[in-house]
Amino acid sequence: MAQAKRPAQTVFRGAEVLNVFTGEWLKGDVAVSDGVIVGVGRYEGEEEIDCRGKALVPGFIDAHLHVESSMLTPEALAAEVLPSGTTALIADPHEIANVCGLPGLRYMLDAARALPLSLFVMLPSCVPATKWEQGGAVLDAASLSTLRDDPQVLGLGEVMDYPAVCAGDPGLLAKLEAFSGRMIDGHAPMLSGGGLQAYRLAGIETDHECSDGLETLEKLRAGFAVLVREGSAAHNLETILTAVQAAGIGTGRLAFCTDDKHIEDIRREGHIRHNIRRAIALGIPAADAYRMASWNAARIYGLRGYGAIGPAYRADLVLLNDKQEAAVHAVYTSGIRRWTEGEPIPSPAGIPISAELRGTVHVRPSGQPRNIRSLALPVPPDGVMPVIELIPRQINTRRRDLPVPQRDGFFAAGGDFLKAAVLERHHATGRIGLGVVKGLGLRGTAASTVAHDSHNLIVLGDRDEDMLLAVQELERCGGGYTLVRDGRVLATLPLPVAGLMTDRPADEVNSLLRRMSALSRELGVPEWHDPFQTMSFLSLPVIPELRLTDRGVFDVGEQRYL
C-alpha cells in the first residue's frame, strides 16, 4: 500500500500537510492502514476523506499533566480533550498515588490501555511530597521499580523535591538510580546556578516550572527540555516564548503542557490547542507551534512512531479548518475518527473502579463519629496566634501573628477569621491539625478531600457544628467537595474515586461546580478566590509562608511546625 500498488484503507486527500521533519506545509495525500500512516504522496484508498482547503497536523501531545486535576476518570478526560485535538497525554498520577499507592497507579495504567487516545505514565517520584507529609502511601524505589517495565510507563515523574536532590538524599537518589537511562521529569521553580547543574547531572531532563525569561534560558542552556505550561492556574507561555524569541534560539527544545487544567477551561478555550493558538499569536511560526505540540514532545520523551505525519507513524491526526487559529474540524487516533466539529462530546464507557479506590475517607479513630470537641482550638494567654492570610489570586500565603477572636479561651470564628482543620483521612489515626485562616470572606463552611499532596480532609468554616456536618457529609459520599451553612448541606460534589475523581459525566460535574461557585459568592467569597482551589493548596508544605497539615500549622520558611 505504501507503494500504491493497492489502495490503502483510508486516504486523507489533498490537505496541506505539516511536515514536522522539515517544517514545511506540503500538499499531499496521507495513506493510512491498520492505524499507521503508510505513505505521504499520491494515493488512492478504500475510504477517501476530502481534505482540500484544510490543514492536516499530527495529534497534539500534552507533555505533562495530572489527570486527577480534572476530577474526571481518564476515559472521561480523554473524551473532553480529543475534540480539541489532543491525542496523547503524558500523565503523572501522583494525586491518586498519594491516596492509594500502587493500586492507584495500576488503575491508571489499566485505564490507559482502554482509551481512544494514548496515555503514558510517569511514575510519581515524590510520594509523600516532602518529609513533612504523610498521605495514604509511601512509594520508594523498590515499589516504583515493580511498575517500571509496564509498556505505558515512560519513566519517573516530576522530581519536586529538588532540595533533596541537591542535598543527595539517599532515598531520592535510589529512585533516580532505579530510573537511570529512562526519562525523568523535573520540577524546579527558580532553581539556578550550581543547584540547577546538579539537578540536571542527577539525570533529570525536563522542567515545566519556568515562570521567568532568564530562568527559561538558563534551564535550556543547562540541557533541560522546557515544557511550556498553560493551565488553569499557571500561565507561563507568554513569558517563555517571549524570552526564547528574544534570544533567537529556536523552539526545538520546547514542548507544550497543561499540568493542571479544569474541564470548564478545556471546554472554553481547548486543551493543548490553546497553547498552539497563543504561540502563533505571539509570532511563533505555525509550523513551529504545531511541532512543539507533537514532534518535539515525542522526541523529548522518546516516543517512537508518535508526533509526525510520515510513514511508520501512528495515524493520530488533526484536520484543521484554519491553521493560524488551530480551528479543529476532525480528530483521528490510530486512523479512527473520534470527533468531528458539531458533534457533542462523547460519553465514554469507563473501566470498572475497584473497591480499593472507593471508600478512602477514614476519619474515625475508633469507629466512632468525630465529636465537636476535636475541633476546639485553644488561644494562648496573650491572645495572639499565627494566622494564615490568603493573598488574592495567589497560592502563596502570608504569616500574620494577630490577636484573634475568642470565647472562653478558644478561638471563635468571626470578622474575616475562619477556623481551618485538616483531618488525616487515610489510616483512621484521628490526627487533626487546627489553625486560623484570614481573607477568604466565607460565611459558612467548605470542606474537601482534594488537598495537595496528601489529600487529607480539609475544612474551613465559621461554626464548629457545620464543620462537623461537612466532615460527615464527605465521609458519607467517599470524598469530594461540600458547602454547608447553618446545619444544612447546601451542595456536594461527590468524588468517590480516591476522594479525587468523579465517576459521573463531565456535564453533571460541570453544572454542579458552577452552582457551587455561585453559592460561594452568595456566602461572601470574593471572585478572586475559589474556596476549593484555595483549600487544595493550603496543606502543601512547600509553598510559602504558612500551611496547615494534619500535624498543625507549618512555617515553610522556618521549616518547622509552630
Place this chain on the structure above:
Amino acid sequence: MAQAKRPAQTVFRGAEVLNVFTGEWLKGDVAVSDGVIVGVGRYEGEEEIDCRGKALVPGFIDAHLHVESSMLTPEALAAEVLPSGTTALIADPHEIANVCGLPGLRYMLDAARALPLSLFVMLPSCVPATKWEQGGAVLDAASLSTLRDDPQVLGLGEVMDYPAVCAGDPGLLAKLEAFSGRMIDGHAPMLSGGGLQAYRLAGIETDHECSDGLETLEKLRAGFAVLVREGSAAHNLETILTAVQAAGIGTGRLAFCTDDKHIEDIRREGHIRHNIRRAIALGIPAADAYRMASWNAARIYGLRGYGAIGPAYRADLVLLNDKQEAAVHAVYTSGIRRWTEGEPIPSPAGIPISAELRGTVHVRPSGQPRNIRSLALPVPPDGVMPVIELIPRQINTRRRDLPVPQRDGFFAAGGDFLKAAVLERHHATGRIGLGVVKGLGLRGTAASTVAHDSHNLIVLGDRDEDMLLAVQELERCGGGYTLVRDGRVLATLPLPVAGLMTDRPADEVNSLLRRMSALSRELGVPEWHDPFQTMSFLSLPVIPELRLTDRGVFDVGEQRYL
C-alpha cells in the same frame, strides 16, 4: 562538585563553549569529574586548563563508517581520527562479517570496549549482500539477534538490499522485525516515491546515499535522518547542504559521516573535522555545523550522554584554536587528554587477534596448489565475448560484446584486454569465475582479497603464470594486495586480519600503499584508476552493468549470469 562546593577534578576554564541546546557560544568554565561533565558555569578544579581565546565543542561523531575500509584495526583507526577531533564512531562491520561471520563481529565488539574513543556497532543486515553472492558467512535474523543486546550495539546496519525490502523478502523482513524498536540504518541511492515510503515504513530511519538535491529533500520529508557523507570516494556534502540551505529547512535532521575514508585522506584533511569545515565554508553557521557533528548524531542514534557540553554528558571535548577553520588544539575523551597539537599520532596497543580471523584465504580445493589450467577461458566459436569495460573515475562498468584476442580457442590477454579471475576463498570450494576486463591499462598482474562484499580473491592480469603467482602470494600472507610482473612479486601489502585489515602501523601501510600506487603507474595504469579500488568493486553484483563473481560474469541489468 556540580554545586561548586568542592573543586572538580578538571576544569576547562574560560573557553567560548558551544551550547548545542540553544546554538549559542557562551563563555564559561566546564567542570569534569570521573569522565563526566558535572557543570558549566563558574568552577574551580584540582586541575585547571586555561582555554581563554579558544573554543570548546563536543567531540565529533562519525555517524556511519566501515572501519575495514581504512585497512586498519579499530585501535589503529582510533589513533588516526582522534587528532582531528572524532571521539565516537558508529560502525557497520559488514566487511569482516562477510569473511568471518559472528567471530568477526565479536572481534569488533571486543576491540570497541578497549578503545580511547567510543565505537558503536550497527549489525550488518546484508551478509551476503545479495542472493547472487556467497561469502564466508551468512547472517540471518537469528544469528544477528545473538548480538542484539551487546552494550555497543545500537541496531541494524545499512539495509542495502532495498529492492528486497520493497518486494517484502521474508528473510530481510525477519531481520527488520528482530530489530524493531532499535535503530535501523538505510542505504537507498535514488530510491523515490512509493518505494521510499515503503522503505521508511519498514522501520529504516537513516540514509547516507544522497547524491542529489531533490533526493535529499524527498528523503528528509519522508522522515529519514540524512547522513552527510564526505569520504574518500563519495563527496555528497556540497550537494546536500546546498539543497537544504536553498529549501530553508534547517540542519536539525542532518549528521555527518565518512562511510569509507582512507588514512592518507584522513591525514591530509582530517576526519569529520573536514565535513565541519566544508559546511562552514558553504555558509552553514558554525554552531549548526558542530551540532551536525555531535548533538544531531547523538539524538538520531539515541546516544544518551553524548554530543553536548552540559551536566551529565561524557567529557568528550575538542578544544579549537579557530572555530571557523575547525582547527584542533587538543582532544579529550571521558575527560582524558588524548592528543594535543604538535604531538605525533600515538601508536596504540591492539587487542589480540584470534586465529579464526587469520588465515582466511582458502583457494585449494583438495589441498593442492591451483594449477594454470584452472585459468583457461575458452572463447566461443564467433570469437565474441561479453567484456567488462571500465569507465574512468566511476565504479559503474559498461557491457561490451566484442571480439577478443585468442590463442588455440582460449582468451589471450593483449591490447587493452586483461583476464580477470575471482577465486572463492572462504570454503576451499575451488570455485572460480573468469572474465575479460577492458580499460585498466595494466601491463602486469594485480590481485586482492578486498572485493566487496564477499571478499573473494580477485586477480587481473596479462599472463596466467603471473596470475597464479599472485594467488600464491596472497595465500602465503593471508590476504592483501599484490603486484606481480614477469614471474616476480613487485610489492605486497599483507592484510592478514580477514584478508581485509593489517596489524602493522599505519605509517608503514601508508608508505607501502604509496609505493604500490607509483608501481601501478609504471605498469601503465592511468591516474584515474587505482587498480585495487577498481578491483574492490568489480565483484559487487549490484552496480551496473557487468560484474565478475566466483560464479562468472553477471549482468546486473538482466539479473543473471551470462
